[in-house]
Amino acid sequence: LRIARERVLSDAWLAKLEAEKIPAPQALDSMAMSIYRANPKRFTVPEQVRARHILLRPADDAQSMAEKLLTELKGGADFVAMAQKYSADTSSAAKGGDLGFFGRDRMVPEFDKAVFSLTTPGELSGVVKTEFGFHIIKLEEVRPAGLRPFEEVRDTLRRETTTKITNDIRMREHARVLNQATVDKAAIEAYSAAVQ
Numbered sequence: 001l002r003i004a005r006e007r008v009l010s011d012a013w014l015a016k017l018e019a020e021k022i023p024a025p026q027a028l029d030s031m032a033m034s035i036y037r038a039n040p041k042r043f044t045v046p047e048q049v050r051a052r053h054i055l056l057r058p059a060d061d062a063q064s065m066a067e068k069l070l071t072e073l074k075g076g077a078d079f080v081a082m083a084q085k086y087s088a089d090t091s092s093a094a095k096g097g098d099l100g101f102f103g104r105d106r107m108v109p110e111f112d113k114a115v116f117s118l119t120t121p122g123e124l125s126g127v128v129k130t131e132f133g134f135h136i137i138k139l140e141e142v143r144p145a146g147l148r149p150f151e152e153v154r155d156t157l158r159r160e161t162t163t164k165i166t167n168d169i170r171m172r173e174h175a176r177v178l179n180q181a182t183v184d185k186a187a188i189e190a191y192s193a194a195v196q
Contacts, residue, residue, distance in 0.1 A: 017173060018166050025158075032157035036150050043148045046104065050141040051115050052079055052097035055089040057133040066127040066134040073124055079138050088133065101143060111135060 023031070036043060054069060056062040069086060073079055083097030092099055104116060114128040118139035125137040 014170060014173070017169055021169050022162060022165060028158045028161055029154065031161045032154055033150065035157050035161070036153065040147055043153055045143075045145065045148055047145045048101045048103045048143040049115055049118075049139060050101045050143075051099050051118075052083060052138045052140060053089065053092065053099060053111075054079075054083045054087045054097055054136045055133050056086065056135075057088045062134050063127065063129070066136060070124065070127055070136050073136065073138075097138070098140070101141075108132070111137070115139065 022028075054066075056066050056069075065086075069077075069082060073082065080096030083093055087093035087097055089097070105112060107115065108130045110128055110130045114125045114135075115137050118125060118137070119142075121139055121141055123139045125135070128135040128137060
């Protein structure tokens with residue numbers, strides 16, 4: 001019970017120290033911005049695309065079915081509805097075939113080549129054959145390579161800064177307590193003798 005009580009008291013003491021030393025939100029934002037400006041390579045992202053796809057698993061008529069769907073899509077059919085109805089990729093089909101944003105070399109080579117050859121949002125690929133089957137890909141958006149906006153990384157940098165400050169506070173207090181500690185050699189010897 002005494003050890004548990006001391007632990008609760010030490011945790012409360014550390015929390016009080018941290019609350020006193022953690023900077024205000026504006027100061028944390030300023031520190032985060034300094035990190036952001038000092039390390040631009042850390043926040044640089046390659047070109048990314050957001051695409052949707054419809055996947056038809058390999059079967060006798062899969063390629064002809066894919067061609068038929070592509071013709072309907074080019075005629076104005078709703079891609080989202082068709083992906084939900086026909087796509088064998090159940091995880092993306094529920095989202096209308098949406099794969100989210102991804103960079104180069106994240107997909108199988110044939111898919112990667114096809115999607116990165118599309119240039120205009122809304123553009124459709126031809127039927128693309130991969131090891132998974134036959135795909136129809138629709139480009140939704142292109143994000144050029146560049147620096148991620150500060151707003152996207154601010155919260156992460158604030159957490160990193162807070163964690164670093166907290167760890168520094170704890171290390172300083174640990175060192176201060178150790179410097180004040182005295183060793184009771186008689187108690188150590190008595191304990192050693194009792195254990196043997």
